[in-house]
Amino acid sequence: MSKSTIQQLTEQLFDLRRRYGAYAFTRAILAVKRKKPGMEVREKRKKFPWSLYCKLYEHQRGVCPLCQQVMVLLRGEVVIDHRDPTRADFNAAENLQLTHRACNRAKSATTPYEDAKARGHTILAFVRSDDSPTR
DSSP, X not given: OOHHHHHHHHHHHHHHHHHHOHHHHHHHHHHHHHOOTTOOOOOOOOOOOHHHHHHHHXXXXXXXXXXXXXXXXXXXXXXXXXXXXXXXXXXXGGGEEEEEHHHHHHHTTOOHHHXXXXXXXXXXXXXXXXXXXXX
C-alpha cells in the first residue's frame, strides 16, 4: 500500500470515530479484529446446569479422563471440558467430559490428537479412555 492510501484510510477512520463516538467506534474495531477470515461460525460456549455435571460424573465413574485420577464433585474443582474444541457442534453431549480444573487449564484448546501426543499417549488409548475410564 502506498503512503497516500494509508493516509486516506486513517482519515476515514478518524472521521468515523468523530461521527459515531469513541466508544462505539472502539467496540466495532474490536468486533472486526475478533472475526478472522476463514473461520466458520459456531455456537457459543454456555453455562451448563449442575445436573449435567452429575450425569458426566456418574458416566465417567468419578475419574478425570485427562489425568486418570479420582475427582471430587465440588463446584470450582471440576469443569466441563470440550473434547474437541474445533468441532462446529462442540456443545453436543458426546463432545463433553468432566475434568479437574487444573487438567482442563493444562489441556487448553488442543485437539484430542494434539492432547494425546503431548501426554505421550496414542490416539487409540485416548479414545478408549473416553468410553471406559479406568480407576
